[in-house]
Amino acid sequence: MADSRIKSVADLLSSFFDKDLAREGQQFSGFGRAWKAIAGARLGEHSHPADIKHGILIVETEHQGWTQLLQLQQDRILEEIQRRFPDLGIRGIAWRLGNEPKVAAVAATPRIQPAAGPIVPAAENEAEKAREEKAEEKRGLPPDMVATFARIRKNINK
The missing domain is CATH 3.30.300 (GMP Synthetase; Chain A, domain 3)
Known part of the structure; x- marks a missing residue:
């Protein structure tokens, strides 16, 4: 029903x-x-x-x-x-x-990876840093500025 x-x-x-x-x-x-x-x-x-x-x-x-x-x-x-x-x-x-x-x-769509910087041997990199620090000292930059630029260079080279 x-x-x-x-x-x-x-x-x-x-x-x-x-x-x-x-x-x-x-x-x-x-x-x-x-x-x-x-x-x-x-x-x-x-x-x-x-x-x-x-x-x-x-x-x-x-x-x-x-x-x-x-x-x-x-x-x-x-x-x-x-x-x-x-x-x-x-x-x-x-x-x-x-x-x-x-x-x-x-x-x-392929993902584009940013290109890594040139691979520089550590010895050349250290020598370049030392030259830049001496050049900054010759320009009469205060020591704290020289240290700041050194940190910036270090972060850039990572």
Whole structure:
């Protein structure tokens, strides 16, 4: 014996949503699946419909170059959309760059390590320090300044 109080999830969800809104969502979903066929396989791979606002379809592209190529086809694309999906009421198309970079492209970017300074033998390095300290003393620098410059040189050479 079935309990008449038990309702399916579909019935519950449909009671929360307006029937017209649900129909529009289904149309947009179908339109999204048809985008590659409308834009063309090559252009459709690098773009997708993001939203429809006030009769304007907003399409996101991966790069400015794809946007330009799609703009060259804009009249044809708009006519095809209006022919296949007249209920969406699309009157124009706006283009924007997508916000999310491709994960594979980011992961594949090599990290550049800063180049290490030239490897100088310790004896040459010590001799260079001694020459610089003597030169600073000849310039008449105070001993605390000479010590400060020595610490700076030491940190640079690390």
